[in-house]
Amino acid sequence: MATRKKVLLKVIILGDSSVGKTSLMNQYVNKKFTNQYKATIGADFLTKEVMVDDRIVTMQVSKPAPGPNPLCASIWDTAGQERFQSLGVAFYRGADCCVLVFDVTSPGSFKSLDGWRDEFLIQASPSDPDHFPFVVLGNKVDLDNRAVSTKRAQQWCQSKNGLPYFETSAKEAVNVEQAFKTIARNALAQESDVELYNEFPDQIKLDGGSSDNRSSGGDNCAC
Amino acid sequence: MVNKIGYDMEETQETDTTTLISDINDIAIQDPVVSKSVTENEPVPSSSEQGSSYEILFDQLKEKNKHIFVLSTAGKPIYTRFGNENQMASLFGLMIALVSVTQDSNDTLQSICCGQTRIVFLNKDPLILVGVSQSSEPYDQIKKQLTYVYNNIISTLTLTQLKKIFHNRTNFDLRRLMSGSERLIDKLITFTENDPGFLLDSISCLQMPSSSRDKITQTILTQCSKIKNLVFGLLIAQKHVISIVRMKKYSLHVSDIHLILNLINSTESFKTAESWTPICLPTFDSSGYMHAHISYLAEDCQACLVLLTIDHNLFFTLSDAKRKITEKMRCNDCLHAINEAIIRQPISLARANITGLRHLLYKNKNRSQHWCPPFTSPYNTDELQQNLMSVYCSLISQINFPGRTLKVIFQQLTAETMLAWATEDVELYMTFEPLVSKECATNAVTKLTQWMKKEEDSLFIFNIPMF
Numbered sequence: 001m002a003t004r005k006k007v008l009l010k011v012i013i014l015g016d017s018s019v020g021k022t023s024l025m026n027q028y029v030n031k032k033f034t035n036q037y038k039a040t041i042g043a044d045f046l047t048k049e050v051m052v053d054d055r056i057v058t059m060q061v062s063k064p065a066p067g068p069n070p071l072c073a074s075i076w077d078t079a080g081q082e083r084f085q086s087l088g089v090a091f092y093r094g095a096d097c098c099v100l101v102f103d104v105t106s107p108g109s110f111k112s113l114d115g116w117r118d119e120f121l122i123q124a125s126p127s128d129p130d131h132f133p134f135v136v137l138g139n140k141v142d143l144d145n146r147a148v149s150t151k152r153a154q155q156w157c158q159s160k161n162g163l164p165y166f167e168t169s170a171k172e173a174v175n176v177e178q179a180f181k182t183i184a185r186n187a188l189a190q191e192s193d194v195e196l197y198n199e200f201p202d203q204i205k206l207d208g209g210s211s212d213n214r215s216s217g218g219d220n221c222a223c
Numbered sequence: 224m225v226n227k228i229g230y231d232m233e234e235t236q237e238t239d240t241t242t243l244i245s246d247i248n249d250i251a252i253q254d255p256v257v258s259k260s261v262t263e264n265e266p267v268p269s270s271s272e273q274g275s276s277y278e279i280l281f282d283q284l285k286e287k288n289k290h291i292f293v294l295s296t297a298g299k300p301i302y303t304r305f306g307n308e309n310q311m312a313s314l315f316g317l318m319i320a321l322v323s324v325t326q327d328s329n330d331t332l333q334s335i336c337c338g339q340t341r342i343v344f345l346n347k348d349p350l351i352l353v354g355v356s357q358s359s360e361p362y363d364q365i366k367k368q369l370t371y372v373y374n375n376i377i378s379t380l381t382l383t384q385l386k387k388i389f390h391n392r393t394n395f396d397l398r399r400l401m402s403g404s405e406r407l408i409d410k411l412i413t414f415t416e417n418d419p420g421f422l423l424d425s426i427s428c429l430q431m432p433s434s435s436r437d438k439i440t441q442t443i444l445t446q447c448s449k450i451k452n453l454v455f456g457l458l459i460a461q462k463h464v465i466s467i468v469r470m471k472k473y474s475l476h477v478s479d480i481h482l483i484l485n486l487i488n489s490t491e492s493f494k495t496a497e498s499w500t501p502i503c504l505p506t507f508d509s510s511g512y513m514h515a516h517i518s519y520l521a522e523d524c525q526a527c528l529v530l531l532t533i534d535h536n537l538f539f540t541l542s543d544a545k546r547k548i549t550e551k552m553r554c555n556d557c558l559h560a561i562n563e564a565i566i567r568q569p570i571s572l573a574r575a576n577i578t579g580l581r582h583l584l585y586k587n588k589n590r591s592q593h594w595c596p597p598f599t600s601p602y603n604t605d606e607l608q609q610n611l612m613s614v615y616c617s618l619i620s621q622i623n624f625p626g627r628t629l630k631v632i633f634q635q636l637t638a639e640t641m642l643a644w645a646t647e648d649v650e651l652y653m654t655f656e657p658l659v660s661k662e663c664a665t666n667a668v669t670k671l672t673q674w675m676k677k678e679e680d681s682l683f684i685f686n687i688p689m690f
């Protein structure tokens with residue numbers, strides 16, 4: 001279809017408080033960073049148009065011809081602090097990708113990843129939880145006091161069906177662009193893997209007007 | 224400024240006392256004061272670029288009086304009346320967050336009021352519809368508009384399909400299946416803003432002598448009654464219905480007819496070719512498609528015949544029936560009668576000859592049909608007509624307020640005097656010149672009722688035969 005709208009992806013960012021979720025998003029979308037910490041309350045939203053040149057994209061029947069595919073990522077940044085988490089199930093539903101963030105200088109934030117992942121799977125209840133696209137980011141690699149090794153993080157990702165893993169610094173813009181490229185690509189794969197819904201539903205059965213709306217004499221019938 | 228459902232706060236050791244403002248009323252996106260306070264709280268340059276583009280977006284949105292948004296329960300945009308949905312992705316996220324937070328406390332968010340602005344939410348899982356009105360429309364009115372938009376989406380997809388799609392994939396981007404129907408929704412919203420049929424839950428009929436109408440109806444009936452699985456036949460001239468025939472035990476609901484009228488009046492291509500299109504009539508049966516054979520009678524007769532069947536293999540049968548109907552109508556002068564009636568439209572109120580009466584809406588409640596004469600002086604501009612429609616709208620919602628049994632409302636406004644009059648069978652809304660007395664107005668009701676007795680045969684369709 002020539003008039004197809006740009007694909008819109010819903011990306012949710014989860015992780016402990018102050019691991020740098022908001023900073024990563026701001027670095028990616030606005031190319032800005034601040035040392036100041038402002039706890040996110042509820043959620044923040046940002047959108048960004050991205051180009052993904054991907055084989056997965058062009059293989060889809062309903063997609064335009066091969067070539068760069070403009071799309072729009074809507075990034076839903078959440079609050080890590082427990083007292084600000086009360087967004088409800090509906091908030092997570094229908095996400096195309098979930099980004100799990102930890103702070104490489106904080107072992108605690110790494111241990112929480114399991115919890116965040118489970119929490120997401122329960123709330124969002126995606127149809128195929130084993131293959132839902134998560135992307136894991138180990139943030140703040142610019143700092144010296146590193147406490148979670150690359151190997152340990154990679155092992156965890158491996159144990160969860162091989163989740164993509166990136167070591168990032170929102171502060172120095174290390175790997176942020178690359179990480180979000182992968183996020184967008186995986187989200188898009190999730191979004192576009194769709195059967196065509198063009199089979200007709202069953203024919204209406206005429207039941208002699210026994211159901212309320214069809215029978216005559218009801219409210220607002222032009223009869 | 225980032226779009227958010229909470230506020231950013233400076234987090235220091237001492238700010239533990241800071242209260243989280245979570246009252247839904249304070250999160251109103253339309254309220255300029257709120258967005259200003261968010262901006263003030265923004266000492267960091269963080270997302271100011273996106274912030275300013277949002278401000279431009281919101282300024283543009285605020286210029287429009289009425290917004291309608293449709294989103295999936297995942298918060299993915301499906302439709303917006305104005306602007307581009309992708310640019311508003313954050314706004315849609317905000318809406319879903321509001322809905323989600325309320326749901327989490329086992330509640331349903333219905334409406335948010337801030338100043339003149341009213342935001343109405345209609346939760347029709349898997350869709351959420353949101354209406355924003357800045358012109359103090361009643362809640363029920365906005366909710367009904369949202370229901371119409373919802374019905375329009377159902378009419379192209381069926382509820383069964385819609386549920387199936389989102390059951391399989393909550394993240395589905397429904398816009399993929401909606402190309403073309405945005406335009407229909409745009410038109411439908413305009414219809415809900417201007418048409419008395421929407422306010423009164425009724426249809427308008429093409430005025431013609433009842434003898435002519437009966438002949439037309441009989442001609443259609445003769446052809447239709449032979450066809451198995453044909454359920455309804457409808458003849459339409461612009462916004463008016465000429466004739467309806469139906470299968471025994473089934474009847475067409477007004478809101479379904481409104482959808483059909485909107486489809487026909489918004490689709491030019493029906494004028495040039497006979498069409499065969501699946502359409503779900505949500506009130507009749509939201510689970511499946513009807514199949515509509517749609518065609519204008521003839522080059523020289525611009526009335527549109529709609530034949531509705533449950534059988535998707537019936538095209539050629541219906542095409543043949545239509546041809547025979549047109550031939551017969553040409554022979555028995557029905558085409559001529561329709562053309563005459565179309566030329567005579569609209570029927571002016573002046574014929575009733577009631578002094579001081581400027582305009583009226585008359586609803587035959589048993590038939591769900593109404594008569595709305597054309598606006599005459601002083602209602603010469605769109606704005607004045609729109610204002611009068613809002614006055615009607617408010618009277619109609621007062622007369623029909625559930626649980627109340629108001630029969631008469633007399634209102635002296637600055638620009639006009641209004642009288643609403645409801646009986647078992649009739650709802651009547653009359654607009655008089657200002658300073659018209661109550662007696663004068665009630666006398667006018669008597670006079671009009673007498674006049675109606677003579678005219679209603681031609682203004683309304685009383686004969687809707689079955690086969």
Ligand SMILES: Nc1nc2c(ncn2[C@@H]2O[C@H](COP(=O)(O)OP(=O)(O)OP(=O)(O)O)[C@@H](O)[C@H]2O)c(=O)[nH]1
Binds near residue numbers: 015142170
């Ligand atoms: N050195 C360094 N500091 C970072 C980095 N990313 C974030 N920070 C800092 O870490 C603190 C917390 O960052 P945020 O982005 O607000 O953390 P968050 O995950 O959004 O926290 P919550 O909103 O409470 O869930 C801030 O002071 C940031 O400046 C990074 O890559 N390197």
Ligand SMILES: [Mg+2]
Binds near residue numbers: 021040079080
């Ligand atoms: Mg944050």
